[in-house]
Amino acid sequence: MTMMNLMNLLGEKKYREIAVKLKEQNVVDLADLLMGLDAELQPLVFRMIDKSKAAEVFSYLDDEEQQALVQKFTPGEISSILEALSADDAVDFLEDMPANVVTRLLENVGADTRNNINRLLKYEEDSAGSIMTTEYVTLHQEMTVGQALDKILRVGINSETVYTCYVVERRRLIGIVTGKDLMTNHRDTRIADLMLKEFICVHTTDDKEDVAKRFSKYGLIAMPVLDKDELLVGIVTFDDAWDVMTEETTEDIQKMAAMESNDESYLRTSVFSHARHRIIWLMVLMFSASITGAIITRYEDAFAVIPLLVSFIPMLMDTGGNCGSQSSTLVIRGLAIDELHFSDTLAILWKEFRVAILVGVALSVMNGIRIFIMYRDLGIAIVVSISLMATIMVAKLVGCMLPIAAKRCKLDPAIMASPVITTVVDTCSIIIYFKIATMIFKI
């Protein structure tokens, strides 16, 4: 059903027809439809959605819509949605509500759900604990495949969480059994004979970005989460890990453009908050760039004699900045996806050194020829070409080293991207340029 259809049917008050059409929709598309509606129509349409799908649709809504909807709900409706949500989705929703509202909402749900939710609410924001869910299937090694399938029928909530079952012994994880094993073995087979004793797991306090990287590396559907006593307390599913990966990449890209990271969407972020996230880095970089300016004033005599010198400043600064950004970007991304490590430092330096020579020679020669043709001044052409070559060498080496140094100092390498590199390289290129110019022209 398109938005247009829905609006028309709503206008004609054909509610039964809407309910039938909503049945055919995927939960993600239903959430999209709801978010496209005016606020006052949302509760009406939400109530027409099939009970079995309502909680999942709710979990796909943006924070604003969730909060607005919940205000119009009866306590009964709230409790049935909270009970039906998987624990991690319930926590995602509650985390954005004021504390007193959370307490009131939790009064309406059963003790089990409340305990689960309260436990998850305690984990640190960026930890594996904060993205895990407590809905998973545990088995015992003396069970048979038949008993395991019966248990899944009883407790299995949604698909991602039943395709890996966890064999425990006094809450300690001793093996895993895949859904495929259960599907393709006789009902009498013992779990002990099926289970894999080698498995990948994470801990509640692990950084969620590292968890996402493990998913990426091993291509798993779900991963068990252990607490500090090595007891099984939850699982992370691949779809949540995928979201973490997208979020972390967005944050990295924002940092690379000199912004503080922000996980709200662009349009939902207020003007004031946009400005706040951008202004600090701009301020720091603006004052750093003034250093380059102060250096230029030292060479006032030089460009008083040869004013043409000034006109090559933008080209030198931009090209140096671009060369440095290329190197730093490659290194930052390599570090982010675990393709490069600190131990590769020398290999990276040696590679960038050779690339810088190739790129430097090509650009300097082209630029020298252009300047000679345009200004018929061999001296200027030589000075600018040598400066460009030196600037490119410095830019490439600074560009590849700063992200590695940041990583070494436990800083995020992403901050050492284009803006910072450009500012650092600018200062170098101006010094190099005027030193060479004053030397060659003996000013």
Added chain:
Amino acid sequence: MTMMNLMNLLGEKKYREIAVKLKEQNVVDLADLLMGLDAELQPLVFRMIDKSKAAEVFSYLDDEEQQALVQKFTPGEISSILEALSADDAVDFLEDMPANVVTRLLENVGADTRNNINRLLKYEEDSAGSIMTTEYVTLHQEMTVGQALDKILRVGINSETVYTCYVVERRRLIGIVTGKDLMTNHRDTRIADLMLKEFICVHTTDDKEDVAKRFSKYGLIAMPVLDKDELLVGIVTFDDAWDVMTEETTEDIQKMAAMESNDESYLRTSVFSHARHRIIWLMVLMFSASITGAIITRYEDAFAVIPLLVSFIPMLMDTGGNCGSQSSTLVIRGLAIDELHFSDTLAILWKEFRVAILVGVALSVMNGIRIFIMYRDLGIAIVVSISLMATIMVAKLVGCMLPIAAKRCKLDPAIMASPVITTVVDTCSIIIYFKIATMIFKI
């Protein structure tokens, strides 16, 4: 087992012990271990790996290792690996081999495998067809759950591919059944009563990036791929979609730093190829930056009179570039993850306009005060502040508009990032600066 252990055991020729320890390892870790070994030891260790895991380990090796290994294999070994690889992994491997080698390798495999592989080799590099696999489970609606499970036992290859089964009627996809449905329903239940008739699918010619976005949106484990006649020809699994997402993000980030995209890893890319990917954009931007230089020469008189003017050029250029990069980065990322669309153009412009005013006022005031304190020259402080304010306004608006314009012209928005924006904004800021300076100081 660590690399060190393995090397020691290899040195002592304790091959049986190695084989036992290799058994406990995950396939991804085994591939890592193999790639850490010298080339001459790789075939020896590879042959010690369990037959059941060997093909999967092979699929996780880098191209170079695969090619080196295969040269040392007997025709029998090659055919058993090719048969055991899933079709998409086999194709990935074969795509990097010379055509005559591919023909020779395919002579050793059965007709079915050969046909499957040949079919997949025909799809375009960036299409859904190129990342799909032909191993999937088809069911018929008159089958029962029991018969379905028996079929999975017979044909199911690896886990990701059995958790969604496809109900077909003369190769046309009419519904899907999840593994969970099969696990939690009685063996006599008819597939027709279980199957979902609403499902998300893609077509062989769809861009693989769009396929990855659908996975991200719907959180699915696998998605069916239809050909142009709407017949089912393959499936894409989430782990392959995840790889596509990572690859495409890396490409975007490279383009944003003015490089041609390159899907080889940093260290594996040759110096020459690194230089080639970087040089064209640098050249284009270098010559564009010369325009800014040429504009400066028009104002030689101005800075002959007030040399101090030159020293604010780097600060204005850098701050303008940074402001523009922030806006363009937010828009590029928003477009990439489908959070922003062409229809949001006005909302984005209006938001950036207001952000630019806030940021512009803050930076201009701070900078004006600094200049006044340092140089005790109110005229200069005012000229630079007004220029900075105007530059920031232009930078933010150019920065958010160019990526949207690129998208509209079917270009990749990622090329409109920091380097291009900086070059465009530089020209604007220099013109604004000298226009204002010459006007106020009447030079």
